[in-house]
Amino acid sequence: MNVFLLLSDFIVPFIIFLIVCYGILMKVPVYDTFVKGAKSGFLTVIRILPTLIGLMTAVGILRASGFLDFLAGLLGRFTAYIGFPGELVPLTIVKMFSSSAASGLLLDVYKEYGTDSFLGLTASIAMSCTETIFYTMSVYFMSVKITKTRYTLAGALAATGAGLAASVVLAGMMVS
DSSP states (O other): OHHHHHHHHHHHHHHHHHHHHHHHHTTOOHHHHHHHHHHHHHHHHHHHHHHHHHHHHHHHHHHHHSHHHHHHHHHHHHHHHTTOOGGGHHHHHHHTTOHHHHHHHHHHHHHHHOTTSHHHHHHHHHHHSOOOHHHHHHHHHHHTTOOOOTTHHHHHHHHHHHHHHHHHHHHHHHHO
């Protein structure tokens, strides 16, 4: 175990060192390239900032208004029949929009049910194997100006469904 802790302390600096050495060997102006990339990244952040603010505001409004709990109550009755805990519906909905807001809901699940409970384990696994679909789509598609997303949303929702199903199965195996 100590080997993994030691390795984790040095892996990022080692990778940075390798990149710099490779750039020097290839006669690339490493620092200038870094500054140019950082500037480009900063400009991308500026371009997508309105979208981020809109998404964060919408999630905050949904959570504060009680609509999220109302929707979770309605959907929770259905999800209970297919084996997904209704208590995790708000977490699942919010996760599609904002990972940080979902982390707040995850902490609420931990406080109420415990981290080692079936719900806590299911929530943990679901958080790690699902994506912030709408956030990711809006940020990536907006930054490269894609307007026709084709099957992206359907594929992302299918992948989220598979991740949620896997979380229930895996958590059930761990608790049993």
